[in-house]
Amino acid sequence: MRRLFMVAVAGLAVVAAAVIACGVVAPGSVPFAPGVAGGIAVRPGAPLPMLQDIDPEDLDPARDIPGVPPVALAPPGGAIVQSNGIRIPKPAMPTGPRRIGIQVGHWMTDQVPAELGKRITFQTGASWDGVDEVDVNMDVAERVKAQLTARGYIVDILPTTVPVGYIADVFVALHADSDGTGEKSGFKIAHGSRRGPYEDKLVSLLRDEYGKATGLDWDALGISRNMLAYFAFNWGRYQHAAAPHTPAAILEMGFLSNDYDRELMVDKADGVATAIVNGIQRFLDEVPRSKIFGEDLVVPQQRGFPSPSPRT
Ligand SMILES: [Zn+2]
Structure with a gap:
Protein backbone atom coordinates (compact mmCIF):
# COMPACT_ATOMS: atom_id res chain seq x y z
CA MET A 1 0.00 0.00 0.00
CA ARG A 2 2.73 2.37 0.95
CA ARG A 3 4.61 1.41 -2.18
CA LEU A 4 1.59 2.21 -4.32
CA PHE A 5 1.32 5.59 -2.68
CA MET A 6 4.94 6.38 -3.47
CA VAL A 7 4.43 5.39 -7.08
CA ALA A 8 1.42 7.69 -7.28
CA VAL A 9 3.47 10.59 -5.92
CA ALA A 10 6.28 9.90 -8.36
CA GLY A 11 3.74 9.75 -11.16
CA LEU A 12 2.36 13.08 -10.12
CA ALA A 13 5.83 14.60 -10.20
CA VAL A 14 6.19 13.48 -13.81
CA VAL A 15 2.79 14.91 -14.73
CA ALA A 16 3.60 18.10 -12.87
CA ALA A 17 6.86 18.43 -14.79
CA ALA A 18 4.91 17.99 -18.01
CA VAL A 19 2.53 20.71 -16.91
CA ILE A 20 5.45 23.06 -16.33
CA ALA A 21 6.90 22.24 -19.74
CA CYS A 22 3.67 22.62 -21.66
CA GLY A 23 1.95 25.24 -19.59
CA VAL A 24 -1.35 23.41 -19.89
CA VAL A 25 -2.97 20.33 -18.50
CA ALA A 26 -3.61 17.80 -21.22
CA PRO A 27 -7.32 17.42 -21.95
CA GLY A 28 -8.75 14.37 -20.33
CA SER A 29 -6.13 14.20 -17.60
CA VAL A 30 -7.28 11.62 -15.15
CA PRO A 31 -7.62 13.07 -11.69
CA PHE A 32 -6.41 10.77 -8.96
CA ALA A 33 -8.48 12.40 -6.25
CA PRO A 34 -12.18 11.58 -6.18
CA GLY A 35 -14.45 14.45 -7.11
CA VAL A 36 -11.81 16.52 -8.86
CA ALA A 37 -12.49 17.14 -12.50
CA GLY A 38 -10.49 18.95 -15.15
CA GLY A 39 -7.23 19.12 -13.29
CA ILE A 40 -4.57 17.32 -11.36
CA ALA A 41 -4.90 17.22 -7.60
CA VAL A 42 -1.79 17.96 -5.60
CA ARG A 43 -1.64 16.79 -2.03
CA PRO A 44 -0.94 19.23 0.81
CA GLY A 45 2.77 19.89 1.08
CA ALA A 46 3.60 18.18 -2.23
CA PRO A 47 5.63 20.11 -4.82
CA LEU A 48 3.60 22.44 -6.99
CA PRO A 49 4.44 23.17 -10.64
CA MET A 50 4.55 26.86 -9.91
CA LEU A 51 7.28 29.44 -10.21
CA GLN A 52 8.36 30.59 -6.81
CA ASP A 53 8.13 34.12 -5.60
CA ILE A 54 11.66 34.79 -4.39
CA ASP A 55 13.34 37.77 -2.90
CA PRO A 56 16.56 38.06 -4.96
CA GLU A 57 18.58 38.26 -1.77
CA ASP A 58 17.16 34.87 -1.01
CA LEU A 59 18.95 33.11 -3.84
CA ASP A 60 22.13 32.55 -1.84
CA PRO A 61 22.28 28.75 -1.42
CA ALA A 62 24.21 29.28 1.80
CA ARG A 63 20.89 30.22 3.32
CA ASP A 64 19.37 26.79 2.63
CA ILE A 65 19.60 23.79 4.87
CA PRO A 66 22.07 21.75 2.75
CA GLY A 67 20.26 19.66 0.17
CA VAL A 68 16.83 20.96 1.12
CA PRO A 69 16.16 24.16 -0.79
CA PRO A 70 12.59 25.43 -0.48
CA VAL A 71 10.29 24.44 -3.31
CA ALA A 72 6.83 25.63 -4.22
CA LEU A 73 4.41 23.59 -2.13
CA ALA A 74 0.71 22.91 -2.18
CA PRO A 75 -0.96 24.61 0.79
CA PRO A 76 -2.51 22.60 3.63
CA GLY A 77 -5.82 22.30 1.77
CA GLY A 78 -4.08 20.87 -1.31
CA ALA A 79 -4.27 22.38 -4.80
CA ILE A 80 -5.46 21.50 -8.26
CA VAL A 81 -3.34 22.18 -11.32
CA GLN A 82 -5.62 23.13 -14.17
CA SER A 83 -5.24 24.75 -17.54
CA ASN A 84 -5.88 28.31 -16.36
CA GLY A 85 -3.70 28.21 -13.27
CA ILE A 86 -3.58 26.64 -9.86
CA ARG A 87 -6.83 26.27 -8.02
CA ILE A 88 -6.75 26.57 -4.24
CA PRO A 89 -9.90 25.07 -2.77
CA LYS A 90 -11.76 27.23 -0.31
CA PRO A 91 -11.10 26.31 3.32
CA ALA A 92 -13.75 25.31 5.82
CA MET A 93 -15.69 28.43 6.80
CA PRO A 94 -14.33 29.63 10.16
CA THR A 95 -16.82 29.98 12.99
CA GLY A 96 -16.92 32.25 16.03
CA PRO A 97 -15.67 35.82 16.32
CA ARG A 98 -13.58 37.20 13.50
CA ARG A 99 -9.87 36.54 13.90
CA ILE A 100 -6.92 38.84 13.30
CA GLY A 101 -3.29 37.74 13.25
CA ILE A 102 -0.66 40.33 14.13
CA GLN A 103 2.88 39.18 13.47
CA VAL A 104 5.60 40.81 15.53
CA GLY A 105 8.46 41.23 13.09
CA HIS A 106 11.71 39.53 14.22
CA TRP A 107 10.19 38.01 17.35
CA MET A 108 11.81 34.63 18.04
CA THR A 109 13.70 34.51 14.76
CA ASP A 110 15.99 31.90 16.27
CA GLN A 111 13.17 29.35 16.39
CA VAL A 112 12.16 29.05 12.75
CA PRO A 113 11.38 25.74 11.04
CA ALA A 114 13.88 24.04 8.74
CA GLU A 115 12.05 25.10 5.57
CA LEU A 116 13.11 28.69 6.22
CA GLY A 117 16.74 27.59 6.30
CA LYS A 118 19.13 30.27 7.50
CA ARG A 119 17.44 33.09 5.63
CA ILE A 120 15.51 34.51 8.55
CA THR A 121 17.65 33.79 11.58
CA PHE A 122 20.13 36.57 10.85
CA GLN A 123 17.37 39.16 10.41
CA THR A 124 17.25 40.57 13.89
CA GLY A 125 15.61 43.85 12.91
CA ALA A 126 16.51 47.50 12.98
CA SER A 127 18.10 49.17 15.96
CA TRP A 128 18.65 52.87 16.53
CA ASP A 129 19.42 55.10 19.47
CA GLY A 130 18.95 52.26 21.93
CA VAL A 131 15.59 51.25 20.49
CA ASP A 132 15.19 47.75 19.02
CA GLU A 133 12.65 47.16 16.31
CA VAL A 134 11.31 43.93 17.80
CA ASP A 135 10.37 45.79 21.00
CA VAL A 136 8.54 48.49 19.04
CA ASN A 137 6.74 45.87 16.96
CA MET A 138 5.68 43.99 20.09
CA ASP A 139 4.51 47.11 21.90
CA VAL A 140 2.33 48.22 19.00
CA ALA A 141 1.05 44.64 18.46
CA GLU A 142 -0.08 44.36 22.07
CA ARG A 143 -1.89 47.69 21.83
CA VAL A 144 -3.59 46.60 18.62
CA LYS A 145 -4.61 43.38 20.33
CA ALA A 146 -6.05 45.22 23.34
CA GLN A 147 -8.12 47.53 21.14
CA LEU A 148 -9.44 44.79 18.86
CA THR A 149 -10.14 42.39 21.73
CA ALA A 150 -12.22 45.10 23.37
CA ARG A 151 -14.33 45.12 20.20
CA TYR A 166 -2.73 30.15 9.13
CA ILE A 167 -6.38 31.12 8.65
CA ALA A 168 -7.65 34.52 9.77
CA ASP A 169 -9.87 37.32 8.51
CA VAL A 170 -6.83 39.60 8.46
CA PHE A 171 -3.09 39.08 8.90
CA VAL A 172 -0.77 42.05 9.35
CA ALA A 173 2.99 41.78 9.92
CA LEU A 174 4.47 44.71 11.81
CA HIS A 175 7.94 46.04 11.07
CA ALA A 176 9.92 49.26 11.37
CA LYS A 188 4.76 51.46 3.43
CA ILE A 189 2.46 48.47 3.11
CA ALA A 190 2.47 45.57 0.66
CA HIS A 191 0.85 42.24 0.01
CA GLY A 192 2.30 39.27 -1.82
CA SER A 193 2.16 38.92 -5.58
CA ARG A 194 0.20 35.69 -5.48
CA ARG A 195 -2.58 36.35 -3.08
CA GLY A 196 -6.36 36.52 -2.81
CA PRO A 197 -8.70 39.09 -4.35
CA TYR A 198 -9.21 41.27 -1.28
CA GLU A 199 -5.67 42.28 -0.44
CA ASP A 200 -5.56 45.38 -2.60
CA LYS A 201 -8.44 46.61 -0.48
CA LEU A 202 -6.67 45.66 2.75
CA VAL A 203 -3.56 47.56 1.72
CA SER A 204 -5.45 50.63 0.54
CA LEU A 205 -7.62 50.86 3.68
CA LEU A 206 -4.62 50.40 5.97
CA ARG A 207 -2.70 52.98 3.98
CA ASP A 208 -5.57 55.44 4.15
CA GLU A 209 -6.11 55.13 7.91
CA TYR A 210 -2.43 54.90 8.83
CA GLY A 211 -1.49 57.93 6.78
CA LYS A 212 -4.41 59.95 8.11
CA ALA A 213 -3.74 59.17 11.76
CA THR A 214 0.06 59.35 11.82
CA GLY A 215 0.67 62.09 9.26
CA LEU A 216 3.54 60.04 7.84
CA ASP A 217 4.24 60.08 4.12
CA TRP A 218 3.69 57.04 1.92
CA ASP A 219 7.13 55.67 1.02
CA ALA A 220 6.15 54.15 -2.34
CA LEU A 221 9.71 53.80 -3.59
CA GLY A 222 10.67 51.86 -0.49
CA ILE A 223 8.46 48.86 -1.26
CA SER A 224 10.96 46.14 -1.98
CA ARG A 225 10.97 42.64 -3.41
CA ASN A 226 11.81 41.70 0.13
CA MET A 227 8.35 42.90 1.19
CA LEU A 228 6.48 41.43 -1.78
CA ALA A 229 8.03 38.00 -1.26
CA TYR A 230 7.71 38.20 2.53
CA PHE A 231 7.94 34.69 3.90
CA ALA A 232 4.96 34.94 6.25
CA PHE A 233 2.49 35.17 3.37
CA ASN A 234 4.55 33.42 0.69
CA TRP A 235 2.46 30.25 0.77
CA GLY A 236 3.78 29.14 -2.62
CA ARG A 237 7.21 28.67 -1.05
CA TYR A 238 6.66 27.92 2.61
CA GLN A 239 4.12 25.89 4.57
CA HIS A 240 4.56 28.11 7.65
CA ALA A 241 2.65 31.00 6.13
CA ALA A 242 -0.75 32.63 6.04
CA ALA A 243 -3.14 30.49 4.00
CA PRO A 244 -3.83 31.69 0.43
CA HIS A 245 -7.32 32.82 1.48
CA THR A 246 -6.10 34.83 4.49
CA PRO A 247 -5.94 38.52 3.51
CA ALA A 248 -2.37 39.41 4.45
CA ALA A 249 -0.10 42.44 4.37
CA ILE A 250 3.18 43.68 5.78
CA LEU A 251 3.36 47.15 7.30
CA GLU A 252 6.60 49.05 7.73
CA MET A 253 5.36 51.54 10.32
CA GLY A 254 8.11 54.11 9.91
CA PHE A 255 11.87 54.59 10.17
CA LEU A 256 13.37 53.89 13.57
CA SER A 257 16.39 55.81 12.35
CA ASN A 258 14.33 58.97 11.89
CA ASP A 259 13.76 61.08 15.00
CA TYR A 260 10.19 62.02 14.11
CA ASP A 261 9.12 58.51 13.08
CA ARG A 262 10.81 56.88 16.09
CA GLU A 263 9.19 59.23 18.60
CA LEU A 264 5.85 58.53 17.00
CA MET A 265 6.26 54.76 17.30
CA VAL A 266 7.77 54.86 20.80
CA ASP A 267 6.00 57.74 22.53
CA LYS A 268 2.69 57.68 20.66
CA ALA A 269 2.41 53.95 20.17
CA ASP A 270 -1.24 53.91 21.16
CA GLY A 271 -2.05 56.30 18.33
CA VAL A 272 -0.07 54.16 15.91
CA ALA A 273 -2.03 51.12 17.11
CA THR A 274 -5.33 52.96 16.68
CA ALA A 275 -4.37 53.84 13.12
CA ILE A 276 -3.80 50.14 12.35
CA VAL A 277 -6.99 49.11 14.15
CA ASN A 278 -9.01 51.63 12.13
CA GLY A 279 -7.69 50.18 8.89
CA ILE A 280 -8.42 46.62 10.00
CA GLN A 281 -11.89 47.59 11.19
CA ARG A 282 -12.78 49.15 7.86
CA PHE A 283 -11.61 46.03 6.08
CA LEU A 284 -13.70 43.79 8.35
CA ASP A 285 -16.71 46.04 7.79
CA GLU A 286 -16.33 46.03 4.01
CA VAL A 287 -15.39 42.41 3.41
CA PRO A 288 -17.52 39.79 5.16
CA ARG A 289 -16.12 36.45 6.10
CA SER A 290 -18.45 34.76 3.60
CA LYS A 291 -16.58 36.50 0.80
CA ILE A 292 -13.06 35.89 2.08
CA PHE A 293 -13.53 32.17 2.51
CA GLY A 294 -16.45 31.56 0.17
CA GLU A 295 -14.74 30.75 -3.10
CA ASP A 296 -11.84 28.81 -4.54
CA LEU A 297 -8.89 30.91 -5.68
CA VAL A 298 -7.23 30.42 -9.03
CA VAL A 299 -3.70 31.80 -9.14
CA PRO A 300 -1.32 31.92 -12.09
CA GLN A 301 1.57 29.51 -12.26
CA GLN A 302 3.91 32.38 -12.99
CA ARG A 303 4.42 35.48 -10.93
CA GLY A 304 3.67 38.88 -12.40
CA PHE A 305 0.11 38.29 -13.56
CA PRO A 306 -2.76 40.45 -12.33
CA SER A 307 -4.20 39.65 -8.93
CA PRO A 308 -6.11 36.40 -8.81
CA SER A 309 -9.85 36.65 -9.02
CA PRO A 310 -12.44 34.67 -7.12
CA ARG A 311 -13.92 31.79 -9.01
CA THR A 312 -17.10 29.93 -8.39
ZN1 LIG B 1 11.79 44.44 10.36
Missing part, protein backbone atom coordinates in the same frame (compact mmCIF):
# COMPACT_ATOMS: atom_id res chain seq x y z
CA GLY A 152 -14.99 41.40 20.48
CA TYR A 153 -12.44 40.08 18.00
CA ILE A 154 -9.90 37.32 18.54
CA VAL A 155 -6.30 38.42 18.06
CA ASP A 156 -3.28 36.16 17.73
CA ILE A 157 0.10 37.73 18.40
CA LEU A 158 2.38 35.70 16.17
CA PRO A 159 6.16 35.30 16.20
CA THR A 160 8.35 34.93 13.11
CA THR A 161 7.08 31.39 12.70
CA VAL A 162 3.51 31.52 11.41
CA PRO A 163 1.36 28.42 11.99
CA VAL A 164 1.13 26.20 8.90
CA GLY A 165 -1.67 27.48 6.64
CA ASP A 177 12.71 50.37 9.07
CA SER A 178 16.12 51.94 9.22
CA ASP A 179 18.00 53.73 6.46
CA GLY A 180 21.23 53.96 8.42
CA THR A 181 21.34 57.74 8.09
CA GLY A 182 18.25 59.13 9.82
CA GLU A 183 17.12 60.98 6.71
CA LYS A 184 14.25 58.89 5.44
CA SER A 185 10.76 59.09 6.89
CA GLY A 186 7.51 57.38 5.98
CA PHE A 187 5.58 54.13 5.97
